[in-house]
Amino acid sequence: MEAPTFRELAVQALSSVERGYDLLAPKFDATPFRTPEPFLAATRDALREHGPFERGLDVCTGTGAGLGVLAEVTAEPPTGVDFSAGMLEQAGVAHPEADLVRADARALPFVAAYDLAVSFGALGHFLPEERLPLFAGIHRALRPGGIFALPAAQGPRPTRPAYWMLTGFDLAMRVRNAVWRPKFVMYYRTHPRPALLRDLTEVGFVAGTTPMPGVGELIVARKKG
Structure with a gap:
């Protein structure tokens, strides 16, 4: 698969989140933004x-x-939800057995339908004040005793160049969103672990972590049964 050109990435970055991912979808898996295979395997x-x-979302x-x-890891075919029609089209090609639903993750249309929910690499598209409705919808979608698993990569230390690269990216996005519409919400450093665990607990989960050696940890939030 051919990677997107600089011009294509620039057009995507100046679009809304939904439109941007519709444009990027055909080449998304050739970008560094796709979740790496070792991270998926560890999860x-x-x-x-x-x-x-039994059922996973x-x-x-x-x-x-x-x-x-x-x-x-589930007995039944999985369900995927996204608000980008372009991304769902690509997901359907790769996973024809999956049930794909177009919806906003902040208003999931499911009630007690799953016993496992996961999310990879998407949290940066939500502002801190949106975490509670996001987590509440996932909690509602799970059956009693169900698990929401949120893989979290190891964050770079301030002594590493990657730390300052991510910090610089967030700053650039804040400037972009202050002067350009529509906004493109994507930040890397707005969801510290303590805040995630606090908000998961507030919506009714019992939250903890499981180590994933070499890549990070898995935040495991169980719905009380």
Whole structure:
């Protein structure tokens, strides 16, 4: 697959989130933004310690990287939800067995339908004040005792160049969103672990973490049963 050109990435970055991903979808899997395979494999292995699972939901599924993980740890075909029609089209090609639903993750149309929900690499598209409605919708979509698993990569230390690259990216996006409409919400450093665990607990989860050696940790939030 051919990677997107600089011009294509620039057009995407100046669009809304939905339109931007519609444009990027055909080449998304050739970009560094796709969740890496080692991260997906580590998540799959960690999830097996908490199963078995019957039905799985991939929130903000994109082109469906998380659907492959769910297919390996759940008994039934997975469901993917996203608000980009272009990304869902690509997910359907890669995972024809999956049930794909176009919806806003902040208003999920499911009630007690799943016993596992996951989300990969999408949290940066939500502002801190949107975490509670996002988590509340996932909580509502799960059956009693169900798990929301949120893989979290190891954050770089301030002594590493990657730390300042991510910080600089967030600053550039804030400037972009201050002077350009429509906004494109994507930030890397707005969801610290303590805030995530606090908000998961507030909506009714019992939250903790499972180590994923070499890549990070899996935040495991269980709905009280």
